[in-house]
Amino acid sequence: MIWGRYLITAGLQSCRCRVSCQVKRHYSFLPDDVKSLRAVVNPDISKIRNIGIMAHIDAGKTTTTERMLYYSGYTRALGDVDDGDTVTDFMAQERERGITIQSAAVTFDWKSHRINLIDTPGHVDFTLEVERALRVLDGAVAVFDASAGVEAQTLTVWRQAEKHHVPCVCFLNKMDKPAAKLSFSIESIRQKLKANPVLLQIPLGSGKNFTGVVDLLTNQKLTWQQRSMGDDGRVFESKPLDQSDDPELLQEVSEARAALIEQVADLDDEFAELLLTDFSDNFDAVPSVKLQEAVRRVTLARKGVPVLCGSSLRNKGVQPLLDAIVAYLPAPSERHHDLVRWYKDDLCALAFKVLHDKQRGPLVFLRIYSGTLKPQTAVHNINRNNTERMSRLLVPFADQHVEIPSMTAGNIALTVGLKQTVTGDTIVSSKASAAAAARRAQDDSGMGKKRGEHAAVVLSGVEVPDPVFFCTIEPPTMAKQADLENALNCLQREDPSLKVRVDPDSGQTVLCGMGELHIEIIHDRIRREYGIETHLGPLQVAYRETILHEASATGTNISLSKHFLADCVFIGTVTYRYHCQKGLTDTLTQCLLTPSGPLLGYPLQGVSTLIQSVNTEPGTSPAMVSACVSRCMLKALRLAGGQVLEPVMSLEVTVEEEHLSSVLGDLAQRRGTVRDIQSRHDNKVLLATVPLAEMMGYSTILRTLTSGNATFSLELDTYEAMNPQDQNTLLKRMAGL
Numbered sequence: 001m002i003w004g005r006y007l008i009t010a011g012l013q014s015c016r017c018r019v020s021c022q023v024k025r026h027y028s029f030l031p032d033d034v035k036s037l038r039a040v041v042n043p044d045i046s047k048i049r050n051i052g053i054m055a056h057i058d059a060g061k062t063t064t065t066e067r068m069l070y071y072s073g074y075t076r077a078l079g080d081v082d083d084g085d086t087v088t089d090f091m092a093q094e095r096e097r098g099i100t101i102q103s104a105a106v107t108f109d110w111k112s113h114r115i116n117l118i119d120t121p122g123h124v125d126f127t128l129e130v131e132r133a134l135r136v137l138d139g140a141v142a143v144f145d146a147s148a149g150v151e152a153q154t155l156t157v158w159r160q161a162e163k164h165h166v167p168c169v170c171f172l173n174k175m176d177k178p179a180a181k182l183s184f185s186i187e188s189i190r191q192k193l194k195a196n197p198v199l200l201q202i203p204l205g206s207g208k209n210f211t212g213v214v215d216l217l218t219n220q221k222l223t224w225q226q227r228s229m230g231d232d233g234r235v236f237e238s239k240p241l242d243q244s245d246d247p248e249l250l251q252e253v254s255e256a257r258a259a260l261i262e263q264v265a266d267l268d269d270e271f272a273e274l275l276l277t278d279f280s281d282n283f284d285a286v287p288s289v290k291l292q293e294a295v296r297r298v299t300l301a302r303k304g305v306p307v308l309c310g311s312s313l314r315n316k317g318v319q320p321l322l323d324a325i326v327a328y329l330p331a332p333s334e335r336h337h338d339l340v341r342w343y344k345d346d347l348c349a350l351a352f353k354v355l356h357d358k359q360r361g362p363l364v365f366l367r368i369y370s371g372t373l374k375p376q377t378a379v380h381n382i383n384r385n386n387t388e389r390m391s392r393l394l395v396p397f398a399d400q401h402v403e404i405p406s407m408t409a410g411n412i413a414l415t416v417g418l419k420q421t422v423t424g425d426t427i428v429s430s431k432a433s434a435a436a437a438a439r440r441a442q443d444d445s446g447m448g449k450k451r452g453e454h455a456a457v458v459l460s461g462v463e464v465p466d467p468v469f470f471c472t473i474e475p476p477t478m479a480k481q482a483d484l485e486n487a488l489n490c491l492q493r494e495d496p497s498l499k500v501r502v503d504p505d506s507g508q509t510v511l512c513g514m515g516e517l518h519i520e521i522i523h524d525r526i527r528r529e530y531g532i533e534t535h536l537g538p539l540q541v542a543y544r545e546t547i548l549h550e551a552s553a554t555g556t557n558i559s560l561s562k563h564f565l566a567d568c569v570f571i572g573t574v575t576y577r578y579h580c581q582k583g584l585t586d587t588l589t590q591c592l593l594t595p596s597g598p599l600l601g602y603p604l605q606g607v608s609t610l611i612q613s614v615n616t617e618p619g620t621s622p623a624m625v626s627a628c629v630s631r632c633m634l635k636a637l638r639l640a641g642g643q644v645l646e647p648v649m650s651l652e653v654t655v656e657e658e659h660l661s662s663v664l665g666d667l668a669q670r671r672g673t674v675r676d677i678q679s680r681h682d683n684k685v686l687l688a689t690v691p692l693a694e695m696m697g698y699s700t701i702l703r704t705l706t707s708g709n710a711t712f713s714l715e716l717d718t719y720e721a722m723n724p725q726d727q728n729t730l731l732k733r734m735a736g737l
């Protein structure tokens with residue numbers, strides 16, 4: 001039985017089609033034999049590493065994760081994305097398409113350390129999934145295709161890691177490719193990520209002849225001899241470099257080691273001092289353990305990123321990467337998590353992911369920051385201000401889960417029974433514990449009660465970007481509407497980037513998502529997981545609107561014998577003032593927060609409102625004020641003139657030179673603007689901006705234009721005003737003309 005994979009590289013996603021399948025995985029100790037894990041359910045916090053694997057699509061995250069699981073003893077057979085039988089890509093869509101959609105958590109042990117690893121998606125439509133994972137991780141491995149260096153999505157996830165101050169290790173994968181180049185990749189990390197790469201290894205051989213690496217800290221030569229086709233790379237040779245080795249290699253290693261020592265000394269004062277006091281005669285004599293300690297300090301301080309290389313697919317270089325995770329990435333106790341100190345030893349955890357399981361209901365992933373989590377106990381959700389009972393506690397092994405009696409700070413746990421909890425919620429042991437933490441926070445900061453108990457003791461979540469695409473979704477029959485609503489509710493709890501609303505005019509349910517692929521996957525999941533064959537309307541772009549100039553309007557609303565007057569003025573600066581009767585504030589605020597544009601009813605942006613006065617008579621109802629303010633606003637908006645803003649994407653296309661001109665010609669017809677054309681080996685990398693509305697179905701067109709020899713990535717850049725001609729065309733189309 002074979003899973004075939006057709007890598008159609010010119011795609012919003014790389015599309016790998018299933019031919020036929022019968023997936024059977026062999027887990028080393030699952031489901032019956034989980035002794036090794038149970039033996040150390042709660043390891044010492046210094047031995048825990050909560051890490052994520054992140055990269056551009058197709059860099060090899062899942063392949064690398066598979067090798068880690070295999071070498072750690074977690075699986076007994078190597079999974080392969082191309083065969084659709086990896087552990088972490090367990091959703092049917094992931095296996096069919098060969099891409100990661102959901103971040104999956106796996107727990108395994110490596111050299112007496114507990115590694116909680118999250119494999120994150122590379123496709124831009126699922127960026128939020130990466131950010132949610134990074135929010136709760138202590139370190140990350142950034143995987144690169146060594147022939148491509150830093151690619152578009154790597155930049156995005158790198159920025160996310162920086163935002164959450166997550167120390168990283170870089171892994172230059174695919175060193176077996178003929179175009180793989182160490183110096184090019186290092187330079188692109190330096191240039192594009194503005195990071196400080198600290199090279200810890202030198203590759204042995206290149207392309208097909210890549211056989212291993214030299215560890216610059218220890219001067220050990222690590223070689224993986226491919227004895228047979230099916231060699232799993234578990235066994236490799238480690239021996240010191242000696243004079244019998246190739247003189248060129250000796251020279252290269254000696255220079256690279258000297259450069260490493262110098263670089264680390266520049267970044268770490270303690271190491272510099274050690275060199276100058278104890279090894280001033282011969283820097284090279286510095287013990288590797290001292291160098292390793294210094295590299296660790298540099299990594300944790302995020303002054304530099306260790307760089308390793310290998311080829312996961314060819315089973316080379318993954319064990320040293322695991323060693324590097326343990327050696328250089330931080331334990332939970334080495335990370336500073338604000339707020340946690342207010343809880344002392346009380347439970348404080350963050351819900352960072354929700355999954356719906358048909359049998360067990362919602363499964364909530366929690367990162368425990370302090371205290372201990374136990375099953376069959378009640379926990380308090382600060383964000384929702386409710387208390388829920390947790391029935392079971394599990395350790396996540398991708399789609400397999402092992403039940404455990406308790407879990408301590410620093411770990412990632414999976415809970416059953418929390419039905420109200422949503423991604424981003426803070427979970428504590430009780431309301432009293434939250435109040436005690438709030439008191440500690442106030443005492444410590446010297447701020448009075450005013451600061452707000454809630455804000456002080458809640459862990460910050462993740463910002464959810466606005467969706468850029470939407471379409472209507474309809475059940476096959478009205479009888480299925482309730483089922484569809486339930487499915488959408490469940491999917492929304494899992495995925496905060498999915499928005500669902502009801503169109504006020506047509507009453508239709510509208511799905512709003514981050515891209516074509518995102519909406520396609522949601523549609524597919526409703527069919528497979530909830531058994532509802534829905535119909536999707538045409539995909540539409542989420543435009544915005546703004547006004548052209550300032551305007552003011554006055555309105556009067558008369559009801560029975562009561563009347564009042566409201567004047568609204570729209571101005572260009574951010575000012576918001578209101579003067580009204582007590583009790584009407586909320587109504588007015590609500591009215592101002594949800595205005596829609598005058599042209600097509602899209603959300604307004606860049607508009608500020610000043611209500612000059614609201615005059616009411618005694619007994620005027622808030623609803624009347626609201627209606628009057630709305631009317632005034634509409635009037636003022638019409639007077640202010642409308643302008644449609646359209647989402648403009650940054651596009652990166654990597655294409656063979658011979659196809660460049662046809663890609664450029666096509667882009668011109670799509671109202672694209674070319675920003676730069678760079679060379680990458682034999683390929684050209686085209687950087688451009690293009691309106692999202694012009695990019696529907698681009699993957700198919702690009703595939704045709706380039707005979708499948710191009711890849712592209714698309715990311716929201718900005719919203720721009722449409723020119724009058726394009727705007728008119730859009731208005732006519734929307735009006736059905």
Ligand SMILES: Nc1nc2c(ncn2[C@@H]2O[C@H](COP(=O)(O)OP(=O)(O)OP(=O)(O)O)[C@@H](O)[C@H]2O)c(=O)[nH]1
Pocket residue numbers: 055056057058059060061062063064081082098099100101120121122123173174175176177310311312313314
């Ligand atoms: N030549 C070569 N190909 C590799 C290597 N590692 C992975 N690949 C291939 O690259 C493709 C993508 O690998 P994945 O592991 O799915 O990459 P990913 O980063 O997890 O992809 P997404 O989750 O979809 O973002 C697959 O066809 C792999 O077989 C490698 O070391 N060398």
